Amino acid sequence: MHQDPFEWIDAQHRRRRRAGLVRTLRPRPADCPLLDLAGNDYLGLARHPEVTAAAADAARRWGAGATGSRLVTGTTELHARLEDRLRAFCGFEAALVFSCGYAANLAAVTALAGPGALIVSDAGNHASLIDGCRLSRARTAVVAHAAPDAVRAALAAHGGPALAVTDSVFSVDGDAAPLPALAAACRERGAALLVDDAHGLGVLGAGGRGAPYAAGLAGARDVVATVTLSKSLGSQGGAVLGPAKVIDQLVNAARTFIFDTGLAPAAAGAALAGLELLAGEPGRAARARTVAGELHERLTAAGLAAPRPSAAVVSVRAPSPEAAVRWAADCRGAGLAVGCFRPPSVPDGVSRLRLTARADLTEQQVERAVATVVGTAPLA
Numbered sequence: 185m186h187q188d189p190f191e192w193i194d195a196q197h198r199r200r201r202r203a204g205l206v207r208t209l210r211p212r213p214a215d216c217p218l219l220d221l222a223g224n225d226y227l228g229l230a231r232h233p234e235v236t237a238a239a240a241d242a243a244r245r246w247g248a249g250a251t252g253s254r255l256v257t258g259t260t261e262l263h264a265r266l267e268d269r270l271r272a273f274c275g276f277e278a279a280l281v282f283s284c285g286y287a288a289n290l291a292a293v294t295a296l297a298g299p300g301a302l303i304v305s306d307a308g309n310h311a312s313l314i315d316g317c318r319l320s321r322a323r324t325a326v327v328a329h330a331a332p333d334a335v336r337a338a339l340a341a342h343g344g345p346a347l348a349v350t351d352s353v354f355s356v357d358g359d360a361a362p363l364p365a366l367a368a369a370c371r372e373r374g375a376a377l378l379v380d381d382a383h384g385l386g387v388l389g390a391g392g393r394g395a396p397y398a399a400g401l402a403g404a405r406d407v408v409a410t411v412t413l414s415k416s417l418g419s420q421g422g423a424v425l426g427p428a429k430v431i432d433q434l435v436n437a438a439r440t441f442i443f444d445t446g447l448a449p450a451a452a453g454a455a456l457a458g459l460e461l462l463a464g465e466p467g468r469a470a471r472a473r474t475v476a477g478e479l480h481e482r483l484t485a486a487g488l489a490a491p492r493p494s495a496a497v498v499s500v501r502a503p504s505p506e507a508a509v510r511w512a513a514d515c516r517g518a519g520l521a522v523g524c525f526r527p528p529s530v531p532d533g534v535s536r537l538r539l540t541a542r543a544d545l546t547e548q549q550v551e552r553a554v555a556t557v558v559g560t561a562p563l564a
């Protein structure tokens with residue numbers, strides 16, 4: 185009898201189960217009755233009739249798929265319009281759209297860490313930035329979370345070309361990076377700054393133009409931003425924004441652009457429609473921040489541990505991974521969907537529930553969400 189070549193998987197699964205870290209897929213029905221504070225639809229646009237109509241129209245006009253990589257047949261006029269609208273709205277010189285935000289981050293990090301470069305990465309960065317650092321083969325210095333002085337020290341010790349990478353809003357606790365101070369540290373040493381603004385676009389900055397715009401860094405020659413189209417814009421995909429020569433470098437050197445099928449036309453059409461809605465209704469961004477503040481205030485008033493949110497992510501501490509899983513399940517049983525973050529997704533090892541503040545939540549829905557989370561909270 186041949187030995188099972190995947191027997192090692194069984195041992196890993198047993199270890200995950202003992203640690204309470206097993207993850208499972210849960211298919212979501214189209215008419216899901218749960219109040220959704222788990223997804224990332226910050227502005228409530230994923231089901232907006234103008235967004236879904238734009239997706240359907242794009243699919244009918246250009247087809248269900250892009251048919252090829254962006255450099256072959258995968259760039260439609262719709263992609264070009266979306267890139268031009270994104271760069272203008274966010275205040276950058278140029279933009280390049282990818283099939284997902286993960287691919288955009290991999291592209292930006294790997295293609296911009298030149299020969300002999302140092303990458304300085306925040307300890308709380310998203311997995312896509314971490315993987316970009318690993319794939320770049322550049323030397324990477326992981327520094328303390330949201331610590332400009334640590335970035336400054338790492339750059340000073342290197343003395344050569346360098347790239348600092350950071351989330352604008354960190355997905356675990358919802359806190360914001362000190363972008364002006366980070367930019368100043370980089371400029372002292374002639375380093376570039378790459379900002380993943382996945383959780384900032386549509387929520388921060390004037391009318392939701394993003395964290396780099398709010399920090400006065402949009403359009404700077406030494407700043408590059410990545411964004412996702414799957415959160416505030418209610419679609420799917422990602423983009424890199426920056427100087428025109430940086431975008432040209434990505435077109436010619438980024439493997440996740442050159443060798444990947446282009447973003448589906450339906451997603452491009454939906455993202456463009458979402459962006460137009462955001463531009464026409466800037467109050468959506470402010471409302472998302474207001475809802476986040478209300479959730480935080482009421483949850484902490486009830487005695488729960490929740491860091492003050494900087495954007496739309498509200499994180500609530502749990503006493504253990506097992507308690508976090510039970511807490512999320514109890515919320516679901518009460519009609520509320522919330523996120524559940526456990527190691528290794530949380531770098532500090534502290535499990536959490538994560539609530540998404542949406543601009544379209546009513547006062548009654550906010551009250552219901554708070555009552556559910558508080559009423560199902562585990563004992564410390």
